Amino acid sequence: MISKRLSKLRKTKNWSLQYTANRLGIAKSTYAGYESGYRQPSLDALKELAVLFETSVDYLLGMTETYASERDTIELTSKDILSQISLTIDEKSLSQDELNQFIAFIRLKREMEAK
Amino acid sequence: MISKRLSKLRKTKNWSLQYTANRLGIAKSTYAGYESGYRQPSLDALKELAVLFETSVDYLLGMTETYASERDTIELTSKDILSQISLTIDEKSLSQDELNQFIAFIRLKREMEAK
């Protein structure tokens, strides 16, 4: 799991194994081991991987499907966001319709303010 | 970091070391090692810890302060929610004003639907 995600992330950034390992301050073979699934990073290494790739440890480990540092940022327009996160108002969960209305509302508002 | 968080989480739930270890399917001494900081859990163990304690791996590792983010529900009316989590629409972050308007809007809408 982690190996696939690391590999995908690195290729997205167009980084070589060597470059990535240098950024992390570890040997190329060590990082390569993570990607091949031959090795597992230590907890410290894991944290640095998440920081370097600007993602969450949960994503690297496959605990969540959401890529980004959604630990900090939640993009409300991302598809099926409500299947991953339950948003509530007055402890009553938000429907997709309500969210869509809100998004439309904000977009309109911003458009008007832009003028 | 992880040791402190585990210890706090377990005590919150009023679980013994033995009980917790049983739930995880590992030896008591192993889990005790995690809490004392004498040992570090494997990645697999780490994931199971997060599941058992109903939190995120990022929280266990101290990557985030928020106890449960995506995993649980986010109450939009809770005070200073935006200081913990950034909500964005079209990658532009939401202001407190916008959120307040939305909350008011939803409350009004629900009130009307209730009749």
Added chain:
DNA sequence: ACATTCGTACGCGCTATGCGACTTAATGAT
């Protein structure tokens, strides 16, 4: 043509993980 960079794989030293066994303290049962 040679050199350089890429991804991949192997062997090895040594750390430290995970386990059971043991101790000590606290609580419960009879």
Added chain:
DNA sequence: ATCATTAAGTCGCATAGCGCGTACGAATGT
């Protein structure tokens, strides 16, 4: 009061596996 049970903590040991250097083909560049 005595024993049994459960709690938390510590230790030694076997061995799994981490991190490293190193080496190998393949694909580039010069």
